[in-house]
Amino acid sequence: MDRLSRALAGVDAANSLDPNRIEVDGRETPAELAYGRRMTSMLERIAPDASELLRLAVRAQHIRRWEIPRATYPMDRGGYLRWRKELGRKHAAWTGEIMEACGYGDEEIARVGSLLRKENLRRDPEMQTLEDVAALVFLAHYARDFAGKHAPEKVVDILAKTLAKMSERGKQAAAGLDLVPAVRHALEAAVAQADDP
Numbered sequence: 001m002d003r004l005s006r007a008l009a010g011v012d013a014a015n016s017l018d019p020n021r022i023e024v025d026g027r028e029t030p031a032e033l034a035y036g037r038r039m040t041s042m043l044e045r046i047a048p049d050a051s052e053l054l055r056l057a058v059r060a061q062h063i064r065r066w067e068i069p070r071a072t073y074p075m076d077r078g079g080y081l082r083w084r085k086e087l088g089r090k091h092a093a094w095t096g097e098i099m100e101a102c103g104y105g106d107e108e109i110a111r112v113g114s115l116l117r118k119e120n121l122r123r124d125p126e127m128q129t130l131e132d133v134a135a136l137v138f139l140a141h142y143a144r145d146f147a148g149k150h151a152p153e154k155v156v157d158i159l160a161k162t163l164a165k166m167s168e169r170g171k172q173a174a175a176g177l178d179l180v181p182a183v184r185h186a187l188e189a190a191v192a193q194a195d196d197p
Contacts, residue, residue: 004052008059011036011059011098012036015035039133046133057095067090093113095116135163135165
């Protein structure tokens with residue numbers, strides 16, 4: 001195995017310990033293991049020529065996420081932002097340990113860490129691709145459940161915020177997703193809301 005394959009396997013091994021389970025193709029699967037693989041699949045779909053380091057950051061986007069529950073921070077905007085910052089820091093540290101064990105150098109580890117901490121979103125094309133992939137995976141695999149738990153206007157608001165973070169390429173990919181009607185209608189409403197002057 002090359003070092004990327006070993007590192008991806010290391011991320012998968014960490015995520016296979018997730019106690020939360022979801023059903024994937026009729027089989028119970030650790031939730032973050034499924035998420036990482038879905039991220040990789042979406043990256044291959046929209047950016048098949050992605051760099052090795054972006055591939056690794058995409059797979060590690062939620063590494064060991066269950067270890068830092070949202071409920072451990074105040075349930076307000078400030079608490080959410082602190083939680084997200086801590087997640088980015090820990091995702092970068094945990095992935096860096098795996099990368100070091102697989103023979104990556106300090107600069108490579110720092111680069112993946114920067115991507116996982118979501119630095120330079122609007123100025124870094126790879127960071128934007130990572131953001132697009134995360135948004136597309138949400139739309140393709142998680143928006144249906146989200147829509148079932150929230151009022152339609154809340155779903156439209158969240159999708160509008162999601163679209164605002166995406167590049168034009170990402171938005172075009174979103175338009176091509178096979179979405180359930182509730183999510184498709186909410187996405188169309190979010191697009192119309194964004195286009196409304």
